[in-house]
Amino acid sequence: MNQAVSHAAPHAEPTAVAHDIPDTPADLNQAVLIALDWGTSSLRAYAFDAQGRALAVRSLPWGIMKLPRAAAEGGFDAAFEAACGDWLDARPTLPLIACGMVGSAQGWVEAPYIDTPADANRLASSLAEVRTQRGPVLRIVPGVLERGTLPNVMRGEETQILGAMLEAGPGAQDAAPRKTLVGLPGSHAKWAIVEGRSIERFHTFMTGEAFAALRDHTILGRTMRTPDVPDTEAFLRGVSVARGAWDAGLLATIFSTRALGLTGQLDAAQQPDYLSGLLIGHEIAGLEKLLEREGATWASQPVLLIGDAKLVERYRLVLAHFGCTHARTVQNATERGLWQIASQAGLVAQA
């Protein structure tokens, strides 16, 4: 789920792991679950205690497209062993769960999409299974598909979204079914409408990858220079232009990056952040239209954000520009989601 994030400078880093969690559990006897967040470009392994707290987390560069050796030559098993083989040597019967692209058609085993609406119960009852070389079965969380004229898929984000709903605290848990908007900025930003604890609908905005393609492979990049520090003023200028573009859309505004440069109104070092602001601004303007269809307004709409801290901060700026000042940033969404689904599947005793 953690695809390369590529919005403007400086490049965002993957979500940081809290520094106080070791990469090997102090006491493996406390572990009750091993959970893997296994995406395209990275692999992260957690050992959880009976309260769902991470005893250890280990990060490896072995996403499914970057395995230590070819998949046909045991690449998945090799990465898996590096991630948690020593933990399993000590505790061979620990249950195993994974989410992310490891369950895609290019993954270890395909975990077919389940249709929306999707909650932890439905995900937990649709886990795929793959037998590891050492014996134990690894269960893999399926992705989610929303059918329709404009179909959408997610894989990995469903786990984060459900985890975020828990992490958001008792209020979010206790409330009667109520719409929450959960945003996951990134290469393919996801925005999900969650009712109660169920993912009802979602949208994919290809903002990050479109930004990279426009910057690196169109005329817009030719006059750009990456600034030493992000230029927030230029970024917000882009947001403002996108918001004020009379719904003419992205294709009508991005050339202004060049036109403002040609006319001496935007320095080379301002252009990357300006373009980033334009794109994220168009994303949030489009999201506003989708909210209107839901009968919601920013004021009435709880908003949670998950992801890289710097990128989330950029999104908070844009949301505030659109009148949404109450977006909450959620930490540890993946861990919470993996734990919740494992609990629901009976892999660990429910708290």
Place this chain on the structure above:
Amino acid sequence: MNQAVSHAAPHAEPTAVAHDIPDTPADLNQAVLIALDWGTSSLRAYAFDAQGRALAVRSLPWGIMKLPRAAAEGGFDAAFEAACGDWLDARPTLPLIACGMVGSAQGWVEAPYIDTPADANRLASSLAEVRTQRGPVLRIVPGVLERGTLPNVMRGEETQILGAMLEAGPGAQDAAPRKTLVGLPGSHAKWAIVEGRSIERFHTFMTGEAFAALRDHTILGRTMRTPDVPDTEAFLRGVSVARGAWDAGLLATIFSTRALGLTGQLDAAQQPDYLSGLLIGHEIAGLEKLLEREGATWASQPVLLIGDAKLVERYRLVLAHFGCTHARTVQNATERGLWQIASQAGLVAQA
């Protein structure tokens, strides 16, 4: 002005020249003007008679970024000589005019932009001049700049637009100032609001270049296969999705190219045309919003199209989908525009 056109398959070719015009005039004594359409990637030379008819046209691959030798080593003169040196040997005093990127900062000499509103008279009174190595002065049509929050520039298209207004016939000439929408599909599609014969406002949609960047440099291209013949049904499906996307915008719809593929609803060979339809659909949807701001509707709005025949045909399909069935395709816009500006500048006797 003729940037590489890159919408879907098959790739569009530069506007064809009528086959009955030779590349050397049958009788150079009839020539009264040599005019050059000199863009980034190609150079075209015309010899006109006193009625503004092309006696000859010669096409060369020597756009300003592809000169036969470096600019500092006389590259512009070399290309110029190849284009019309023999004509000038026979008729050394013929007046010379050019339009396009040859007047940009990277061109032979910079012809600074003039501000909107721009008509033939204002363009003709702002010609830049460069002395050729053989002696005569070449005059270069300036580009046009629209200032504002969302500034826009054009260079080359201004000549085509003015030419199109002439070519559109007596009706367009005689009418009192009336808004005409002139579209130039391409890498950077231009849409100009022309009142009478004056370019009042214009917009740049980076549709063609964005398409190429998304196809060639994002995940969307990975599952695509170029079809043997364009798939009009897939194209129109993309148009329909873009139009029905509740104004959520391009970033929210393009991922459907992949999602439809993953769910078996869009074959690999349909995906390029589907994406092209999405992008052009978003362009025309955005243009519709801009028209609304002008107080215009498709029904009330004369529309002219200039450009590559296949691409223009695609745009006609999209316009029809939006309810505009009366768009007229205009031929020979560049020649007419060059002739008109030369006439206005007194380089040739006015007809």
